[in-house]
Amino acid sequence: MSQLLNNVIEELSKLPGIGRRTALRLSMHLLRMDASAVADMTRSIDRFRQEIRRCRVCNNLSDDEICPICADEKRDHATICVVEQVADLLSIEHTQQYRGLYHVLGGVISPMQGIAPSDLTIDLLIDRIAEGGVKEVILAISTSVEGETTLFYLMNRLREFPEVKVTSIARGIGFGDELEYVDELTLTHALANRRAIE
């Protein structure tokens, strides 16, 4: 086989979810693309890998020292939404409903995977709140065992600031979920937290 083709298949199949067959299909697609479009793509990958930074306030991905969200004076700087990862931040931003700031933990506490609280940006969050001005911290952590552990740990650490309201995003039945297939824990939680219809 062509060495050039073999190399590109080897490299692409290192990416998650891409096997050799998909890598070959992608390679053939690269040949159908304009050479300049392929060069644009690889340049954007190289620049991303080399130049991207972490916002020193919230740990979001950023082109500069401070990300556009933290730098935005029009956003509510008194509210911080704590998320596991950048993808979660982007999902919440996509709703266009939240106008506060974020804090990206960089994962969840997982003794099984050897991820301790010190591996996350929890101290950065505590320092940030200690500086004052924060009124509410919203914990938007997933409902996995590790997520619940992280939530519990964070709630304990945040007791240090009794003036700060700590909330968690609502757990319940998602829109479009079939009640029949919803797990028991979620259903129990959704029943206990029922709301009057206005």
Next chain:
Amino acid sequence: MSQLLNNVIEELSKLPGIGRRTALRLSMHLLRMDASAVADMTRSIDRFRQEIRRCRVCNNLSDDEICPICADEKRDHATICVVEQVADLLSIEHTQQYRGLYHVLGGVISPMQGIAPSDLTIDLLIDRIAEGGVKEVILAISTSVEGETTLFYLMNRLREFPEVKVTSIARGIGFGDELEYVDELTLTHALANRRAIE
């Protein structure tokens, strides 16, 4: 959102089968990879797109003017297996059973998609056979309507060489196929072409 991140998501989601969500997941994976590994990957893509050539004999992808298969003196140069695309050639090579040469058509005749015989490397194949020395041409074309059209067209063109044996790969029930779910045409063909058990 970070411009660097936005750019890489935009570029990656131009690839087939990669939406914005997958592109984001791939981007986050790029950050976890060593910077040098990412640079190796983009370099292999750039080199592949810029330096890959088509073998001037068989139209296979090649690093040089002639591909390693056509250049291999130990292979049977009297047999040519005609395939639609490079992926098909690689699948056949993978069986390690075939020792002849190939001819990559570059697609199939498709009036619907505006692909005429002149868009494929059929003339190159005819010229190649006209040079002499070819004893058998194996047509390994898919069984789609376009594939059958291409097969029929090729068989007509190859009548010019009565000394060359023209064969087609066997159609039948694949290993692991459930007879219950095999389509009628394949089943009819498989029955008509039944073989005595030796």
